[in-house]
Amino acid sequence: MDKIERITALHRILKAARYPVTVKRLQEELGCSRATAYRDLAYLRDALMAPIEGDGEAGFRYAADETDRFELPGLWLSSEELYSLLAAQQLLMRTGGGVLAGALAPLQNRIESLLTAHAGVDHWPVERVRVIPHRGRRLDEASFRSVASAVLERRQINFEYRARSTDERTRRTVSPQRITHYRDNWYLDAWDHERDGLRSFAVDRISNARVIEEPARDLPDSELNQHLASSYGIFSGEPKGWATIVFSAKTARWVADEQWHSRQEGRFLPDGRYELKVPYSASRELLMDILHYGADAEITAPAVLREQAKSLLELALSNYGR
Template sequence: MDTLTRISDLCRILEARRRPISLQDLMGQLECSESTARRAIHKLRDEFNAPIVFDQNAKGWYLDRTCNARTFRLPGHWLTAAELHALLSCHQLLRQIEPGLLGPEIAPLMEHIETTLAKHGLDRALLAERVRLVAIGARPVPSETLKAVAEALLSGHRLQVTYHSRSRDEIRERTLSLQRLTWYRSNWYLEAWCHQSGGPRRFAVERLLSARPLATAAEPIPTADLDAHFADAYGIFAGLATQTATLLFSRERARWVADERWHPHQRGRHLPDGRYELTLPYGRADELIMDILKYGPDVEVIAPTELRDAVAGRLEEAAKRYRRHLVRF
């Protein structure tokens, strides 16, 4: 490990702690000798003005975070080899999600990262073989459409689009003030202020038949208002959460569901018999019903009654369909 990387690691260790750390523990985390650890401490303190203090009582080192302590900052791009590798992995994933989206723009940065990785003996070519993203149900988006969306979004300009709504099966011209581009369940969605409808709307990017950035500045929506409208309820459907669903999963399925994140404000608990109870807020129930149905007999809707009846109705319809005599064509 080179000196700069060790100093960067030492800084991270100290910043992450609220109690002094002994020299022995530092040696273990830095994987170095006592003399090397002491040199790193002195270099970080004396050359980078880090407010490192030795606590005589605790026999350990810590960062002085009092208001009178000197401020310091490590220069340059202080990323470890692991962090650089993670960044490059993210780039590889993005290339697989939507090839060409950011390639030309971030090529110089990626070249610098790859050079740095090579110094640490990490091979970028292996990423293509070892990092893979499988997007089930992905709906392709023309690269020109996505580039037009990205241009308008990042420049803060409005976007003129021709949009085909699946639910209404209609085509309309719209002027949008883009707010966010969201990757959700293998597909791209636009969160925007629609000037025709006079409110925030979410649009499936693959349904944009045409997209053209305008010179007019977009109307911004505060992030808190955006989250309240688009992220409060369950799933991709916008709007406020109006109800809370309570789901009860079987003991077998609980081993998986207990580790899943269905919603930022969900609550879960294990029952004495091994089953798992999950509660989460929702508005429109369409997507939630689909997600419940995929668990079949391993889940039961406890509340509310209308959600329980809706799921039961869909299951009964499915059962009737399978009980019918199969007609082969």
């Protein structure tokens, strides 16, 4: 068991413990020496700011009033997660997310210490990691801060929403669940009280936002994941079908390594082409991604999605005359 695995296991042991855990028990469960157990306890307490209390005689545990609140940062377990953290920091700075940046500020020194320890250098070169935006939409920073505040403070928020599809303006009161960054744009996943259901709102379409005192209604993570992450892209709802797309042998070298959806299915065909199957609930975003590949992608199923793509291509061709 390496250090990362031991720290993770140590955290689980202390978080579940109702009474102090002896060093001998920690040695047995972690499979390490007494000295290593003490070093891991010190690292968890000093570097990760865990609320450890106790001593070598009585044993160790998490402070009762902090047990539920403390979690491992989680972003230091792999190189991908470390990079994601740095990317998120730049992302927040770029979008003017003062509230989120302020909430993360207490973690900054802890995060940098972890990065430095993993890199084996005296200073982690944060400035050498870049996040380049692509087709991000401008948003009102005041509205973004109100949305972020409502999410973090678990309070309801009232705002004016201008739907991009219909250009209709409506007033909404929602219980925010999550703020999501997807394809360089921010979305608010929330429970809409007037419509009695989960909805996703593009933050750049929100204006005149006001956080109200009413506490937000919290939904279980399982329900949020099922509704908001079960179908293709940012569109919510249960999948209505599966799309099958066949890519040319040339494009297959790229597409085979791409993650379009957590439940996707893919295989190489005998002639070198690549067949990809993804679930989807709304076709608009999926069609945009497929048409991005032009002649190197063909929808083979379902027939209705194939016809929609055909109609879009014909309309595009009509813009160039005969």
